[in-house]
Amino acid sequence: NCVHLSHLTPSLTPIVPQQSEAIVIYTGWERHALVGSDIRLSCSFFSWRWTSDDVTFSWSYRADGARDSISVFHYTGGSPYVDNKGPFRDRLEFVGNPGRRDGSILLKNLDYGDNGTFTCDAKNPPDIVGRASSVRLLVFEKVPIQAGVITGAIIGAVLGLLVLVVVIYYLMRFLVARRVFNLSVSKHGKKGKGKEGSQQRQASPLSVGSLTTTTQR
């Protein structure tokens, strides 16, 4: 059997090996949201075939603690069908682009009862074998602090304080030593007689000046 290139239509592709026939679906792992806010649950897939006209997306929801899941969204035959009877009626909106393999939905006005697992299942005929992917929704009153932020802050603050104390200690020591040096130099200048005294008095500003220039470096 040979296939002429001119007879190829978008839904037919060259023969591909059996193991790459599976469709791979991507959603997030976990989503955090505040009460009353909106959230976009994304779902996309990877398939070796061209995106078919009969591509379908299906979202189902299983509440935390419930045993069964209910279907809340279905896209098929080019039209989306949203939940009009279940827990998300009037709150669900389709914001995806099936032509670009995006089957995302938008959930509005979240409540604590919306905690649960959302499962997206996509099919791209003839590529229909694949595993559905789930994303967990967590609704909070306020956004919790990320793990490790406070730990790092405490450690950083204490070590920073330690470094500051060490720096201040050495600075004080240096300043005290400098003041002692200035005092001893001025004493020497006063004790000297006549030329020696004036020479030393002239010398001392120079040495103090050089000291200040070195510290300003």
Next chain:
Amino acid sequence: MQGITDPAVTHPCPSPTELERDLQKLTAPPFFSHLAPSDKMLLLLLGIVVLHIAALVLLFVSTIVNAWTTGSTSSSDLWNNCSTTNVGYHCDPANTGVWIQAVQALMILSIIFSFISLFLFFCQLFTLQKGGRFFLTGVFQILASLFVMSGAVIYTVMSPEWVPDSEAFGWAYIMAWAAFPLALISGLIYVILRKRE
């Protein structure tokens, strides 16, 4: 061992120096009396370093091992809650509360300070003048012991929130409490100890 030599060599007339006083205080048990003073000094030094390292190891192990609370099917520590359910054994990261993160930070800080103290001890051993005290070393070690104590206290006080009543405190928690007096004693020895020629 630079700086710590046999005083009998430098002072021909044995007089009640600080050395003998301190030695008698610290090596009172009779089984030490037959050793020469230099051997006693070496033994003392070794003992102090071993004590310090023991405290450090206790701190390390208690921070890392997952055994702060243990129950029949689950164990948890500062970093993870692991449990065995019908699905299998899996671990979740510990809840992101403020207090558990404070305990984590305090345990890590105590390890850091104990390390710094060990490093300072070896520095001061070679650079301190005669008669000086290992004050800085002792201060850092005492700070490390205070950190581990506050960490253990916070964990104890907040544990009813995190730990269900059916679970008991594990051995890593007990190790943290044991590290506190060890580190404190080690720090106090450093503060009291005087360096001799």
